[in-house]
Amino acid sequence: MSYELIALLMFSSMMLLLLTGQRVFAVIGFVGAVAAYFLWGTGGIEIPFTATIKVMKWYPLLTLPLFVFMGYMLAESRIADDLYKMFHVWFGPVRGGLAIGTIFMMVIISAINGLSVAGMAVGATIALPELLRRGYDKIMVTGVIQAGSSLGILVPPSVVLVLYGMIARQPVGNLWMAGVFPGLLMAALFILYIVVRCALQPSLGPALPKEERENYTLGQKIALAKAGLIPLAIFIAMTGLFLTGVTSLVESSAVGAVSSILAALLRGRLTFGVLHGTTRKTLGISAMFFWIITAALCFGAVFDGLGAVRSIERLFLGDMGLEPWQVLLLMQLTFLGLGIFLDDTAMLVIVAPLFIPLAGALGFDLVWYGVMYTITCQIAYLTPPFGYNLFLMRAMAPPEVSLTDIYKSVWPFVGIMLFTLLIIGLFPGIATWLPNYYYSK
Incomplete structure (x- = not known):
């Protein structure tokens, strides 16, 4: 299978999974990680791990x-x-x-x-x-x-x-x-x-x-x-x-x-209510963005490799x-x-x-x-x-x-x-x- 066809398969799989209503970061990260594994074997598992470490650092x-x-x-x-x-x-x-x-x-x-x-x-x-x-x-x-x-x-x-x-x-x-x-x-x-x-x-x-x-x-x-x-x-x-x-x-x-x-x-x-509400909303928004960035880096690394x-x-x-x-x-x-x-x-x-x-x-x-x-x-x-x-x-x-x-x-x-x-x-x-x-x- 050519790399172009693999890239097209990844993209179409991602769009199909998005139609199921799953969270965006989960779909992107899942498709990227699975593609990395099937393309490069156990070594491909390092790609999502590397993306996570990169975000943390x-x-x-x-x-x-x-x-x-x-x-x-x-x-x-x-x-x-x-x-x-x-x-x-x-x-x-x-x-x-x-x-x-x-x-x-x-x-x-x-x-x-x-x-x-x-x-x-x-x-x-x-x-x-x-x-x-x-x-x-x-x-x-x-x-x-x-x-x-x-x-x-x-x-x-x-x-x-x-x-x-x-x-x-x-x-x-x-x-x-x-x-x-x-x-x-x-x-x-x-x-x-x-x-x-x-x-x-x-x-x-x-x-x-x-x-x-x-x-x-x-x-x-x-x-x-x-x-x-x-x-x-x-x-x-x-x-x-x-x-x-x-x-x-x-x-x-x-x-x-x-x-x-x-x-x-x-x-x-x-007040405590203001501080609690602010902290809770900040945590929710920040966690969402961190997951999205991690998934995007993983998916992008596979695409770049192809x-x-x-x-x-x-x-x-x-x-x-x-x-x-x-x-x-x-x-x-x-x-x-x-x-x-x-x-x-x-x-x-x-x-x-x-x-x-x-x-x-x-x-x-x-x-x-x-x-x-x-x-x-x-x-x-x-x-x-x-x-x-x-x-x-x-x-x-x-x-x-x-x-x-x-x-x-x-x-x-x-x-x-x-x-x-x-x-x-x-x-x-x-x-x-x-x-x-x-x-x-």
């Missing part, structure tokens, strides 16, 4: 649980609630102002969490009921919260980019810096959409009534700003220490985790005569197709052994490609029928928001994400300039 991976802990601590202690109240008061007088403030809130929450679920929880339970009570269009604001929360996997410290960095063997610091400008660009486009939409249809996002605005004095507004900016202060301190070279990436994540505990303590909200990447490169560039950018376009279309049915981690683990080395072999910058992949994951979060954020919104939204409303709400934002993906594809410097500039100095 991967020092930068310590950033993952520390950043997840920081985000959950700020969410569980309701410090994120203060953030929304600040934006509620400061942006309320503007048409669509509360929706704009929600996007700003999502950017800051993304910068302290690195996951979509935290922004989604705050947005759906705190922002959405308030927006609906203020007369905002339920379809528009449902889309705002789902799209805004997806910024958590692009804006640093993105956990998805950590996972990509581990598999692609790229520095996590470079990937995080590469996500800054694309993330801010996408947030700005979301805000522009809200401004234009509410200018054309004022009933979609009415401003706060004048009498309610007058209930807050300037001193009260400043006090709210101070309380709401605690998460931002933590992020600035954490990243500032890293960028100035005072701390390493892992040490910066520890600074963020400790700072979140101190912030909860100073606000009088550090020479599958070189075979695919020869097929596209030699036999089919495609240009590198055409192959890249096919890869992104594949990601978009998989995103209709799979979440971001499953997509990465399934295609990482093929697409990441292939992108490097075609001469593309793997840091830039990581940003392209992550934006595609954001689109996958929102695309029916199995978008991750769609189900989260359905579970958390008030009864008056139906599943049909949730599906309708995402399409303008999916269009904005596709437009951002096109811009980053045409102008890679938007993603690569900051890491290149910083590390060149």
Whole structure:
């Protein structure tokens, strides 16, 4: 049996097992380990063992649980609630102002969490009921919260980019810096959409009534700003220490985790329940990612040993005569197709052994490609029928928001994400300039 046929058999077996509903990491790891045994005998057993040891010794991976802990601590202690109240008061007088403030809130929450679920929880339970009570269009604001929360996997410290960095063997610091400008660009486009939409249809996002605005004095507004900016202060301190070279990436994540505990303590909200809930959720998320990385390394090692990447490169560039950018376009279309049915981690683990080395072999910058992949994951979060954020919104939204409303709400934002993906594809410097500039100095 040829190596190409073996690779195809592995891939088809993996897809078939995924249809049975088994966990992604279990399927990937099982197929990789079984293939290694049948290909190389008892010596092949060393491949999953080596992958496990590599993960256990991967020092930068310590950033993952520390950043997840920081985000959950700020969410569980309701410090994120203060953030929304600040934006509620400061942006309320503007048409669509509360929706704009929600996007700003999502950017800051993304910068302290690195996951979509935290922004989604705050947005759906705190922002959405308030927006609906203020007369905002339920379809528009449902889309705002789902799209805004997806910024958590692009804006640093993105956990998805950590996972990509581990598999692609790229520095996590470079990937995080590469996500800054694309993330801010996408947030700005979301805000522009809200401004234009509410200018054309004022009933979609009415401003706060004048009498309610007058209930807050300037001193009260400043006090709210101070309380709401605690998460931002933590992020600035954490990243500032890293960028100035005072701390390493892992040490910066520890600074963020400790700072979140101190912030909860100073606000009088550090209870046993908060600490227990934060620790339990952090452990669950971290364990899931560690298993996924281990399975991906095992599967990728077998694929690399088979020479599958070189075979695919020869097929596209030699036999089919495609240009590198055409192959890249096919890869992104594949990601978009998989995103209709799979979440971001499953997509990465399934295609990482093929697409990441292939992108490097075609001469593309793997840091830039990581940003392209992550934006595609954001689109996958929102695309029916199995978008991750769609189900989260359905579970958390008030009864008056139906599943049909949730599906309708995402399409303008999916269009904005596709437009951002096109811009980053045409102008890679938007993603690569900051890491290149910083590390060149």
